[in-house]
Amino acid sequence: MGKELRLVLLLMLLCQKGNAELQTFCPVRCQCFTPVQVLCAETWISYLPKNMSRQITEFILMTSSVAHLFPNTLEDSPQLTKLIFLNNVLTSIHSQAFTHLTNLQELEISGNPLLNHLYLGTFSKQGNLTKLLLNYNQVNELLPGMFDPLKNLETLQMKGNIISDLPEFIFLKLNKLLVLDLSQNKLTEVKRQTFAGLGKLETLKMNNNLISNLTSNTFNNISQLAELHLEGNKISELADSIFCMLTNLKVLNLRGNLLTSFSDKVFGFQLSNLMELNLKGNRLTQLYSLSRFTTLTDLTLSSNQLSYLPQTIFKNVTTLENIDLSENQLNSLPGTIFRDLFSIKTIHLNKNNLSKVEANLFEDQLLMQKVYLSDNQLETVPLGLLDPLIMQYTVRLHGNPWKCDCHLFYLHDWVLKNSQDIEMLDRVLCHGPSFFRGQTVASMDKDQLVCQVSEDEMPDMRNCILQASRNSVTIKCRVDVSSPITVKVLFEEEGGTVKEHILTNKSGPSNCSNVAIMESPNE
Numbered sequence: 001m002g003k004e005l006r007l008v009l010l011l012m013l014l015c016q017k018g019n020a021e022l023q024t025f026c027p028v029r030c031q032c033f034t035p036v037q038v039l040c041a042e043t044w045i046s047y048l049p050k051n052m053s054r055q056i057t058e059f060i061l062m063t064s065s066v067a068h069l070f071p072n073t074l075e076d077s078p079q080l081t082k083l084i085f086l087n088n089v090l091t092s093i094h095s096q097a098f099t100h101l102t103n104l105q106e107l108e109i110s111g112n113p114l115l116n117h118l119y120l121g122t123f124s125k126q127g128n129l130t131k132l133l134l135n136y137n138q139v140n141e142l143l144p145g146m147f148d149p150l151k152n153l154e155t156l157q158m159k160g161n162i163i164s165d166l167p168e169f170i171f172l173k174l175n176k177l178l179v180l181d182l183s184q185n186k187l188t189e190v191k192r193q194t195f196a197g198l199g200k201l202e203t204l205k206m207n208n209n210l211i212s213n214l215t216s217n218t219f220n221n222i223s224q225l226a227e228l229h230l231e232g233n234k235i236s237e238l239a240d241s242i243f244c245m246l247t248n249l250k251v252l253n254l255r256g257n258l259l260t261s262f263s264d265k266v267f268g269f270q271l272s273n274l275m276e277l278n279l280k281g282n283r284l285t286q287l288y289s290l291s292r293f294t295t296l297t298d299l300t301l302s303s304n305q306l307s308y309l310p311q312t313i314f315k316n317v318t319t320l321e322n323i324d325l326s327e328n329q330l331n332s333l334p335g336t337i338f339r340d341l342f343s344i345k346t347i348h349l350n351k352n353n354l355s356k357v358e359a360n361l362f363e364d365q366l367l368m369q370k371v372y373l374s375d376n377q378l379e380t381v382p383l384g385l386l387d388p389l390i391m392q393y394t395v396r397l398h399g400n401p402w403k404c405d406c407h408l409f410y411l412h413d414w415v416l417k418n419s420q421d422i423e424m425l426d427r428v429l430c431h432g433p434s435f436f437r438g439q440t441v442a443s444m445d446k447d448q449l450v451c452q453v454s455e456d457e458m459p460d461m462r463n464c465i466l467q468a469s470r471n472s473v474t475i476k477c478r479v480d481v482s483s484p485i486t487v488k489v490l491f492e493e494e495g496g497t498v499k500e501h502i503l504t505n506k507s508g509p510s511n512c513s514n515v516a517i518m519e520s521p522n523e
Contacts, residue, residue, distance in 0.1 A: 027052055040064065048073055058082040065089060067114075069097040080104060087111035095119035098126060108133035116140050116162075124149050135181075136160035148173040159183040183229065231255040231278070244268030255300070256281040264292040279304070280324070291316045302326040302348065311337055324348040326372065335360045346370040350396060353377055362388045374424075375399035379431070380407045386414055389421075398424045401431035404444055406451040415442050 026032035027049030030040040037058045040049065045064040052059070059080055066085075071094045074080065078100045090112040098104065102125050109115070116138040123129065129150050139161040147153070153174050164186040171177065226248055236258040243249065243266050250273055254262075259282040267274075276298040284304035289312065290296070296317050302324045311334035314320065320341050326348040335358030338344065344365045350372040359382035362368065366388055373381075374396040380403060386395070395418070402408060419425055419442055430436040430444065433452075465476045 032056075050076065052077050054079055056080070060084040060086070061088060062086045063088065067091050069093045071096040072099060073097050075100040078102065082106045084108040085110070085112070089113075090115045093118065093122060095121040095124075098122065099124075101125065102128065104129050106131040108135075110135040110137065112137045114138065118143070118146065120146050122146065127151055129153055131155045133157045134161070138162055140164065142167060142170055144168070144170060147171060150174060152176055155179040157181040158185070160185075162186050181229075183232065227251040227253075229253045230257070233257050235259060238262070238266045240265045241268040242266050248273050250274060251276040253278040254282065255279065258283055260285055262287060264290060267292070287313060289313055289315070293317050295319055297321045297343075300324045302328070304328050306330060307353075309333065309337060314338065314341060318342065320344055322346040325352070327351040329353055332356060333358070333361060338362065339364055341365065342367070344368055348372045349376070350374040350399075351376075355379070357381060357385060359384050361385065364388070367391055368393060370394050372396040373400070377401060379403040381411050383410045385410075386418075389418075393421055394423055395421055396423050398427035398429075400428075402429065402441055403432045404430035404436045404439070404441065404449055405433065406449050408441070408449055409446065412441060412444060412446060412449060 027038060027040065029042055029045055030038050030049060032038050035053070035055045037060075038049075038052065038056050039060045039062070041060075041062040041064070043063055043065055045061070046066060048061070048066065048069075054077075056077065057079055059074075059077070059082070061084070063086075065088075067089050068091065073094075074083075074097075080101055081103050083098075083101065083104060083106070086108065088111070090109065091114040093109070093115070098107070104126050105128055107123075107126065107129060108131075110133055113136075118134075118139060120143045123132070123146065126132075127149055130152055132150065132153060132155070135157050136159070139158065140163060142158075142163060144167040147156070147170065150156075151173060154176055156171075156174070156177060156179065159181045160183070162185065163182070166182075171180070228243070228246065228249055228251065231253045232255070234257065235254065238254075238259065240263070243252070246267075252274060253276075255278045259279065262279055262282075262284060273295055274293055275295055277293065277296060278298075278300040280300045281303040284301065284306055286308070287301070287306065288310060290299070291312070291314070293299075294316050297319050299317075299320060299322070303326070306325070306328040307330060309325075309330070314323075314337065318340055321343050322345060323338075324346075327350075330349070330352040332354065333349075338347070338361065342364055345367055346369060347362070347365070348370075351374070354373070354376040355378065357373075357378070362371070362385065368389055369391060370393065371386070371389065372395075376399070378400040389395070397411075397415070402411070404412075415422060415425070415428065422428065425442055426440060428441045430439045430441060436444070436448070465474075
């Protein structure tokens with residue numbers, strides 16, 4: 001027997017031995033991927049397994065028929081450090097169900113649509129717990145003191161329940177809490193005392209609740225908060241100085257509320273660390289100044305009702321990298337609104353009512369990577385508008401009624417030169433003149449970009465005669481000086497096809513003709 005064959009057989013024997021060892025400690029109807037991990041995920045499992053190996057430290061129960069956790073349910077497994085109940089049919093948890101699990105560091109009880117109550121004392125022995133997830137149940141009430149034993153808790157999530165009220169001082173003893181998520185509940189009021197004691201809180205989420213008003217006392221005693229998520233609520237008003245205690249706040253998300261105005265006064269005079277501000281999907285009609293947000297890098301104002309922004313709104317906000325003003329009602333922007341914002345990488349102006357932009361709008365944005373001007377009312381852009389784009393960039397121009405005449409020379413040349421950097425180039429279409437409607441700007445020849453001559457610009461045609469004879473049209477014009485002259489005639493057929501005919505008089509200075517004649521058959 002060769003050496004390689006003996007090695008293969010040895011490995012097979014070791015694998016079989018390992019699998020056999022796994023099976024010796026793995027509970028019936030469950031799967032054990034390692035000696036310390038057990039997964040039970042069968043709908044017909046109606047009770048927790050007994051006599052698990054003392055090696056097991058992580059136990060996961062999913063999609064089972066377990067409906068109740070009884071007293072001392074897991075008393076034979078005090079070594080567990082991670083316990084997860086996910087998408088089961090739990091209807092009740094006895095207050096002593098976890099009494100023996102003093103080593104637990106992570107506990108999740110989520111996705112139980114019939115679980116509506118937690119008893120006082122349920123977590124009384126979990127002093128080592130750092131992560132508690134109670135998401136997407138039907139819990140409707142939190143009892144005072146139920147979280148007091150969790151002195152080492154860092155993450156607490158209770159999103160997707162039907163909690164309508166938070167007891168005063170409910171989080172008082174959670175001195176190490178870093179993340180708090182109360183999103184998608186039914187909260188209508190947040191009291192000042194609710195968050196007392198959360199001195200090191202870094203993240204607070206309350207999105208998709210029904211909060212209608214926040215007072216200046218709501219967030220007292222959580223000055224270390226780094227992220228505050230209030231998205232998806234019904235907040236219509238923010239009191240001045242409401243966030244004045246949040247001196248270390250880095251992220252503020254107020255997306256999807258009912259705010260009609262927003263002022264930097266909500267922070268009082270202490271504002272030095274905010275980096276992300278999201279106000280998308282509110283009802284903002286006006287903004288005056290964000291000049292005190294001097295550390296802001298990301299600003300989202302999309303999906304509001306803004307029709308005007310003052311010239312100095314971003315003054316001193318020199319750290320801005322991303323600005324989203326899309327889906328508003330902006331008709332125009334001051335040419336210097338982005339002045340001195342040298343760090344900007346992304347500007348979203350799409351889906352507004354912009355009919356014109358100033359040539360110097362982007363003059364300071366040499367690092368810009370994304371410019372979205374799509375879905376506005378632009379017929380042309382001024383000379384030099386896009387010249388500051390010198391880095392690797394992406395531009396969107398589609399959805400505008402581009403007028404393909406002589407005023408589009410600059411954009412036409414820029415599009416041809418930078419076609420690989422324009423997204424959806426095939427949707428950048430001429431809207432006028434009518435005989436070019438629907439044609440892509442990139443497919444136009446520059447000679448086709450001509451303007452209609454106004455009466456003031458019309459040359460003296462008194463010496464011109466138009467004659468028609470059978471299938472010919474003759475134009476005779478007498479000119480005052482001898483010079484080359486070009487006559488273009490465009491014929492539009494019934495199907496919309498345009499054919500261009502050109503006649504050029506190339507007579508030299510010594511051999512001039514004072515009559516230019518073009519004859520073309522009628523088509």
